[in-house]
Amino acid sequence: MSITTITKTWLCSGLLTVLVSGVNLANAEDLAAQLQQLAQSEQRSSENLSRNQYRNPEQTLQFFGLEPTMSVLEIWPAHGWYTEILAPFLKAEGQLTLAQFRHNDGSLKDDRSIFWARVSQKLEQRIAENPQHFGNPRFIELDPPMLYPAVTEQFDMVLTFRNAHIWNESGHLADTLKTLYGALKPGGVMGMVEHRAAKLSDISSSAVEGYLDESYVIAAAELAGFELVASSEVNANPLDTKNYPKGVYALPPTLAMGLQDKNSYLSIGESDRMTLKFIKPAE
Incomplete structure (x- = not known):
């Protein structure tokens, strides 16, 4: 040549x-x-729009690598804060599946489960009434640690926002992560946002109610088979001192302390959060 x-x-x-x-x-x-x-859609309530500054949805979803052709599983969407963005983004070329709270078939006994079952039902009704915006998401249930019906290697991406601490409190963190690992296709992504505990040293942290140690979460995911590929500080909040009487729930949007120090908690904003991107190795 x-x-x-x-x-x-x-x-x-x-x-x-x-x-x-x-x-x-x-x-x-x-x-x-x-x-x-x-x-920033006008389909969203002013309350939901006000949380963009803390939850940074566009930067967070870009960091996870969301694409419009993906099959995505959103875990416990609750009132649908992220669903309002994900559903219309995916409706033309992709597929959104929502892993709802367990529905109430009459067997639920505790008030918390009954409340969240009602929340799930309201979200499904809202989606059904507005197909022009939401498209046609599918619905399954997550009753930790299992998905119902069980799914295997079906999704390109699993997204979970501020759920891991609940699974940890009930003793289901490890097994729930294994279930999510199984639901992903090889090479698929799990994006996780979670309240982050105060770090005291390289080997210790202080975790009041609702917060989790970042190293602990990563270790639990790796034990399930995931590989951490990146972390981001997009949802960090240095104003969060993480030492409140009712833990993370003292902060907005919950404001569990009521009127007590309400303005102080509002000035802090929502919690400091880890933002982690894992993959299921292709092999």
Whole structure:
């Protein structure tokens, strides 16, 4: 091969790389704009919109690598704060499945389970009444540690927002993570946002109600088979001192202390949160 041919080949290769990079950048910017538009949609309540500053949905979902063609499982969507963004983003080319709280078939006894079953039912009704926005999400249930019906290697991405501490409190963290691992396709992503405990040293932390140690969460996920590929400080809050009488629930949006020091808690904002991206190894 002549020097001229080699030079032409190198130039063509370089030009192709630049063009592909330009296309990827344009696609990323387009997806970011879509997510931002959905996060600020007038379909959302003013209360939900006010939480964007703490939950940073477009940056968080971009960090996890969300794409519109994916099959995505959102765990315990509750009132649908993230569902309002995910459902319309995925409705044309992808598929959103919501792992709801266990429905009340008459066997639920504790008030907490009955309350969340009611919340799940209201979200399903809201989605059914507004298909133009939400599309046609599918519904299953997560009754930790199991998904009902069971699913295996079905999803490109699993998303869980502020749920791990609940599973940990009930003793189901490890087994629930194993279930989510099984639901992912090889190479799939689990994106997790969770309240982060105060770190005292490299080997210790202080975890009041609702907070979890970041190293502990990572270790539990790795034990289930996941591999941590990245972490982000996009949802960090340095104002959160994590030493409140009712733990994380003293902060908004719960404000469990009522009127007591309410303005102080409002000035702190929502909790300091770890944002972790795991993959299920392709092999």
